[in-house]
Amino acid sequence: MPPSDELPGSAAHVLELVASGSATSRADLVRELGLAASTVSTRVQELVDAGLLTESGEGASRGGRRPRLLRVVAQGAVALAADLGSHHIRTGAVGLTGAPFDIDEYTFDLTAGPEPALDVLAERLTALAERQHAAGRTVRGVGVGFPGPVDTDGGRIIAPSRMPGWHLYELRDRLADRLGLPVLLDNDANVLALGEQRAAHPTLRHLVVVKAGRGIGSGVISGGRLYRGAGGSAGDISHVRVDAAAERPCSCGNIGCLETVASGAAIAAALRGRGIAADSTTDILRLVENGEPHATTLVRQAGRDIGAVLAVVVNFFNPEAVILGGALSGAEPLVAAVRGVLYERCLPMATRELTIDAATCGPDAGLLGAGHAALREPAPADGLRSRAAGRT
Incomplete structure (x- = not known):
């Protein structure tokens, strides 16, 4: 499924403008988008036919006929969302408004390969879809965040570090076949950025959202929309070379990458090298909270290294x-x-009015971003819609 949420004037963009309150009528959309009224009417009708927008009542007149008001349909339509980590699969349902719900987390090692992961993911999403159907909700699609490079146009995973067997795996299409639902696949940092921007910073148009966990990534919001770059790699700061990493080999095949010194995996390995038990980011946080000096020093240095890379990003962007x-x-x-x-x-x-802060949505941000990205896509074709109805 193409990332149409980034195209100005697309049905996805129209839905976003109405959902954010930037436009409440077709006339507002014409002014916001700078498009012909006929083009805007076509987009609006697509969303009305899909059950994502309603048009009723009358707004204030600006000298002519009073416009009919557009509203997002808040009830009934949901997307399923999955936020994958290297060692977990987190799933939930997302409506057009509000936070994710029916959330579940399952421990799973993605390095076991794509086919076992597909089986688990399809099983858990199928059960989630059945619960939404039983509650009277219509499942419109699925959004998935994957912890590695993603070709969003082709729906494939591209050369993820430390994940043998995943390169060029067509996760989007294989999962869509299993579920009978349209699937949107993106990088986990991108869906995190979408979720944080929508839930915590809806008025901001230009953000960099970093995901610092077992690995490191970032998503870029430009002009209020996710920016993926020409090939989908925008925001990949993990493999920028930093002085602190010196000649350390990286899983990407290069040396001196940020990930080799500032990721959770690198910090945990450094702590184990000092004889301190640390297998996960949870262990690292516990050690820092308890005042363990080596853990605190390593985490603080990781922050400096991440900051050094982000300084270039902030000056440039x-x-x-x-x-x-x-x-x-x-x-x-x-x-x-x-x-x-x-x-x-x-x-x-660049820093005069810059906000620098920790995310506020916690682990639900990725689900929120993936779910809303899937909901903003156009409705599936009739054949796919009927298959989805039969399976959910």
């Missing part, structure tokens, strides 16, 4: 906010170190 998400964002020394480096190294004009 000039965002309104840098939001730190992922499990490691719960460590205050990391957040403080990133903030300190950005203020030290960035141009005063």
Whole structure:
């Protein structure tokens, strides 16, 4: 499924404008989009026919006939969402408004390969769809965030680090075949960025949202929409070379990458090298909270290294906010170190009104972003819709 949520004037963009309150009528949409009234009417009708918008009542007149008001249908339509981590699968349902619900998390090792992961993911999403159907809700599609590079146009995984067997795996189409539902596949940092922007920063148009967990990634929101770049790799800061990593080999095949010193996996490995038990980001956070000096030092240094990379990003992109998400964002020394480096190294004009803070949506942000991205897609074709109805 193509990422039509990024196209100005698409049905997805129209839905976003109405959902955010930026437009309440067809006339508002014409002014916002700068498109012909006939084009806007076609997009609106697509969304009305899909059950995503309603048009009724009358708004205030600006000199002519009073416009009919557009509203997002808040009840009935949901998307299923899955946020995959290297060692877990988190699922939930997302409506057009509100937070994710019916959330479940399952421990699973994605390095076991794509076919076992597909089996587990399809099983859990099928059960989730059945529960939504039993509650009288219509499942419109599925959004999936994957912890690695994703070709969103082709629906494939591209050369993920430490995940043998996943390269070029057509996860989107295989999952769609299993579920009988349209599937949107994207990188986990991108769906995190979408979720944080929608839930916590809806008025901001330019953000960098970092996901610092077992690995490191970031999503970029530009002009209020997710920016993926020409080939889908925009925001991949994990393989930027940093001085602190020196000649350390990285799983990507290069040396000196940020991930080799600032990721949760790298910090845990460094702690184990000192004889300190740490197998996960949860262990790292516990050690920092307990004041363990080596853990605190490593986390603070990770923040400095991440900040050094982000300083270039902030000077170049000039965002309104840098939001730190992922499990490691719960460590205050990391957040403080990133903030300190950005203020030290960035141009005063770039940081004068810059917000630098930890994410507020917690582990639900990825589900929210994936679900809303799937909901903003056009309705499936009739054949696929009938298959979905039969399976849910």
